Amino acid sequence: MSGSTASHPEPADRMKGPVIERRGQVTEGSTTDQRLLDSRGPTDWVHTDPWRVLRIQAEFVEGFGALAELGPAIGVFGSARTRPDHPHYAVAEEAGRKLTEAGFAVITGGGPGAMEAANKGACEAGGVSVGLGIELPFESGLNQWVDKGINFRYFFARKTMFVKYSQGFVVLPGGLGTLDELFEALTLVQTQKVTSFPIVLIGTDYWSGLLGWLRGTALADGKINASDLDMMVLTDDVDEAVAIMVAAREDGR
Template identity: 90%
Template sequence: MNTRRNDRHADRVTGPVIERRGQVHEGSTTDQRLLDSRGRTDWVHTDPWRVLRIQAEFVEGFGALAETGPAIAVFGSARTPVDHPFYGIGEEVGRKLVEAGFAVITGGGPGAMEAANKGACEAGGASLGLGIELPFESGLNQWVDKGINFRYFFARKTMFVKYSQGFVVLPGGLGTLDELFEALTLVQTRKVTSFPIVLIGTSYWAGLFDWLRQTVLAEGKINAADLDMMVLTDDVDEAVSLMVAAREDRWPTPEPERPE
């Protein structure tokens, strides 16, 4: 079993820069400064330079992940404690995805993300993390073997969708819901194809499914087929098998040539 030191409790991540202990400087995040329209207006004159920084994030992401191979993104709450059953499930998800030939990509944070990275790492597979600059999180977890820290959410989201062939979603909060519904929208609008989305935890997600069916569908805001974009299960093996089936559908194994 791998053991790694994790003393990041006071870390602050600013894009690719990690600050610790006496080097931590408090302040707003890059996204906040970009989106905040209040206060002084001299920031307007720096936007062309921000475009270059955004471009650099895409270049760095594409360069780092281009040769990842088949990968699955695992999402879930950063607040899932180590002794919670879903932490163990997250480890199982990471391990079994690696055993099925996938790399594992998470948001790189603690909780459920850490669990999936740990399972993937201990199984000997590729354990990747795409972090984001936030005022209340402390960088990539210790089980990430290749990580990228992003300043901008939209650059990070592009990497998740571009380099993942499917999403496994563990119980989570607003960030997890954001990633889930963005994936659903991309599938619904056919921006991505052969893209399975599996939610693990029937008791946790059942209320969301009921609301979508009894309110959103009943009001005609979605079609019945839209609900089929998601699979709800408690079975990790079922989740992994759906990812494998989608991979084989996207890249079918060529049949051997028959002799003439």
């Protein structure tokens, strides 16, 4: 239209560690994890990686300091792509609410989708709603329902906080990130790197295929033990999932 200036969509907000960039301040480029793990050349790492240790150390100090007095907490994993009108969103919200009512803080990855729903349920129930975010090129930071949030540059620092401060895990339908979190928790228990904690998968239709493959292929071929499958409970009942977490707390695990 004559005499007007065409509008252009602003770039999405971007979190870079604890720093948020918006509008004209958004910068492009790789993530901190990517720069750490990329191959740079024969000697470049000698000059850059030792200095990264200070930043990595700072992330651990920040995380430990923020969560040291959190109290009993449950990690809730699930897809960032779960839409608010999807049934999985309502289940995640219910899980966050009922875990709070049972006396737990709720820890999620702080993103959208199922994570947002669990944080919302916890927040609206008056509980402690925690988000442990991660620097990603396609996510804009912590969701609005996070009351205590930490945004990490390094996945391994973030994962340490999940394991250290969660007494159990509720796993909702999700993609690669959720699978990574699930199998890391299982591996830590299997290898006795951590004291055993309850892991509950919610969504029998969604998870049955994966468990069927583990049983029919991995177990049948001797790649895992039957006891490894016993580390997980599959259910559609949020109340059952919460009861398992409460029972583990009362058993002192």
